[in-house]
């Protein structure tokens with residue numbers, strides 16, 4: 115049995131940065147000095163580590179006291195979360211991933227320049243929603259500054275694929291910008307750009323995918339080239355749907371591991387070469403323990419792709 119570990123595994127830059135910020139604050143100011151509304155990172159192991167250091171999770175903004183430091187989700191959470199926290203007198207800790215912040219700022223500037231924004235991503239993706247929300251804020255500001263009343267405005271929309279571009283954008287729109295959410299899929303983005311080029315006079319295209327996600331996807335495909343089965347450790351932000359689709363086409367089996375407790379129960383009976391990849395929020399310690407347990411259980415050699 116060969117065990118092939120992806121070279122890009124463990125937590126991404128955004129997760130490591132947020133965890134470090136919270137832990138540093140707790141170390142300086144004590145347990146309970148930071149709260150979060152729900153999860154900062156969508157991974158129970160990360161949240162368990164943070165609460166172990168003294169982070170307090172609350173269920174709603176109404177539980178925030180004035181002056182309380184609040185860690186925001188790395189993906190921004192709901193579009194109005196930061197505003198609600200500030201209205202309660204909370205002090206947001208800047209744990210939102212800077213890559214997302216940059217894309218949101220870009221959407222805002224494009225709106226100020228008069229470009230409706232097509233954000234590649236669905237309504238179930240908080241980062242896509244946050245980007246569109248920022249574009250809408252830019253348009254609202256634009257319109258508020260006009261001396262003449264202005265008619266209906268199209269600020270942009272979320273697009274899951276190129277087929278909706280023609281159907282859902284008003285006919286009088288002649289130019290748009292296309293943005294990809296940081297954890298989105300590059301191929302879907304390409305399809306939307308092509309559909310936009312076919313429909314509009316001018317298209318500004320920004321392939322604003324997170325490099326960490328891109329590298330992770332590329333490396334996961336390299337691992338899969340050498341294996342008949344790939345194990346995905348932890349919740350993933352590497353566009354799992356697209357990955358699963360490609361693996362199916364290549365005839366590679368994919369097994370997902372949600373929790374360390376399940377390592378020994380994985381059905382790996384016919385596996386010849388097992389690839390191991392991880393999501394962006396998987397802790398290094400989870401990955402190391404998983405690989406060690408697999409080695410003990412299966413024997414064989416460990417290599418990196």
Ligand code: SF4
Nearest residue numbers: 126128211296324394
């Ligand atoms: S995957 Fe990329 S965008 Fe998402 S938190 Fe990590 S570094 Fe930031």
